[in-house]
Amino acid sequence: MSLPIIAFDLDGTLVDTAPDLIATLNWVFAERGLPPVTYEEARSMIGAGVKPLLKRGLTAQGITLPEPELEALYNTYLERYAAHIADTSRPFPGLIAALDRLEADGYSFAVATNKLEWLSVKLLDELDLSRRFKAICGQDTFGVPKPNPEMLRKTIAKAGGDPARAIMVGDSEADFRVAQNAGLPVIAVDFGYTPRPVQEFGPDIIISHYDALPGAVAELTAQFAKV
Known part of the structure; x- marks a missing residue:
């Protein structure tokens, strides 16, 4: 039986x-x-895409912009961000070693993110990570964002996997909900951006460092084998 695809948030x-x-x-x-x-306030606003980030940032300061002005701000953001997308962004500690180990064990990977697809590809290209993923899909790839389960199912299928046999790895409520909506297990990283403790979302396994990912994946893969 083939190993499950591992789908990651970005x-x-x-x-x-x-x-x-x-x-x-x-x-x-x-x-x-x-x-x-502030950095700490803005950190918890990340996760649903650029426009929600802008809206949350404005709302936090009691500012509401008319839709045309918000759209202009959005376009300016995309242009600026694309030019500086990997100035200081880096993979979390232990990620590369974990991917190497899992790949050696025969696993394949995909990205299922609410970031726009072209920005996701650009970021992963600049970090030399794109080649590791069979599919990189954003909120615009299929026209539905997380937590709609079709976003995850179609990402897995695009990566050549079985949408009924996959594992989601994420940090936010949208990641946990999309996996649960698709009937798939989910591994939570507790070093991400959600302002709420990841335990509240009921993930199957929680890890605090990527050193623990191969073991968590092996545990969930064994559960698939029992079905």
């Missing part, structure tokens, strides 16, 4: 993207004469 799971996302947020705010958002 921001806050594979890569610590907060420094570049927040630097871009405060740069576009400064360009519009708006006050900055």
